[in-house]
Every structure is written in C-alpha cells, then in structure tokens.
Amino acid sequence: AQSVTQPDIHITVSEGASLELRCNYSYGATPYLFWYVQSPGQGLQLLLKYFSGDTLVQGIKGFEAEFKRSQSSFNLRKPSVHWSDAAEYFCAANTGGFKTIFGAGTRLFVKA
C-alpha cells in the first residue's frame, strides 16, 4: 500500500543548531514529494517539492530537502534553526490524480 512515514513524532533542537526531519515513502514509482509546515492554529503551508531533476531542492524559510531513491527518503534539513521554526512538519506524496497522502507529522520544539 502507498504510504508516507515520518519516524519521529517530535524532535527538540537548540536554536542555531542544524535540523533534519526524516521522511520515507512507499510507492511503486517515484511520487511527487512535498514538505509542509503547520504553525499552531493555522493551516499547512508548502515549504518545497520534488519530482525530478536535482535531488537537492531548496524551499522557503531556508529549508532544503534531499531525495534519495535508494533509501526511498526525502529528508528535510535546515542548517540553523530559529525559534520561529517551532511547528509541525508534514511530508506528503502524490502520484497523480487528486489524492495526496500525508505523513503523521513531526513536531519540532526549539529550545533557547
């Protein structure tokens, strides 16, 4: 079955430290892959997306993600986390059609 897995329910990092959020997908072919962020009381905002080409994609707010076909992964990274990055992050996949499947989310806590 098609699925998106985010192994970490929550992660805590210190402000200024680097961040990596993990995402694995299970599909027959490479899907379109997305990362979204959700601040408390808000909807989801698209950070970046990947389908083909350069496996390292840049997004908004200083985020980037790397696609690794061999590991079926699409991990999100940021070199230096700011307190305002505290939020919930969702990885998602779409193989065409109208169904995008979301992971369960990873909540990021940032400590001073």
Place this chain on the structure above:
Amino acid sequence: ETGVTQTPRHLVMGMTNKKSLKCEQHLGHNAMYWYKQSAKKPLELMFVYSLEERVENNSVPSRFSPECPNSSHLFLHLHTLQPEDSALYLCASSQSGGRDYGYTFGSGTRLTVV
C-alpha cells in the same frame, strides 16, 4: 482577498444541531478539498471536487455532506455529529490534482461537538 479563507474559525455544536463550514478560494484553482485533522492522526482526506464535480469520497459518514456550487466555494454541511467528529477541518485548493504546485490550505475550522 487572496488565498483560502475558512469560516467560522471555531464552532461548538450540539449533537442534534445542523451547521455548515464554508471555504472560499481566490486563487483561480480548479480543485478543492476537505481534510479532517484529529490529534495524533494523519490528515484524512474527506472529499475532493474538481471543476465542481466530486471526484473522491473516502468512506465519510453521511452526517457530513459536501457542496461545491462553483469553483471558488466549498461547503461542508454537518448534522447529527458525534463527539469523535471534533477536530480541525481543513480546506485546501490546487490547480488540477496539486501534483505540480502542491496545495494551498486555509487556516481551518476548529469544531467541537458537545
């Protein structure tokens, strides 16, 4: 006004009430979605409309009834809900299936059923 707007932001309703959630997009998108977000659960796709036709209906109880009168507006009519229906209901829109540009989400309606 731009983006996706959902009203109301908060709603408390009794199990015998009838209410409606409204979603409006001014992005020129041709697909609109309802998602349910419950605590500690992945987002659940409820309904999808493309060009005002329903294209997805993911085994949602009949107490939830969607309506898409035009490509800019989407409603979710609620009646005789259960406490477990309390959740954040998110509306989203996209161009076609959202594969190329992703979704634009509204801020959601926080629904509490008492």
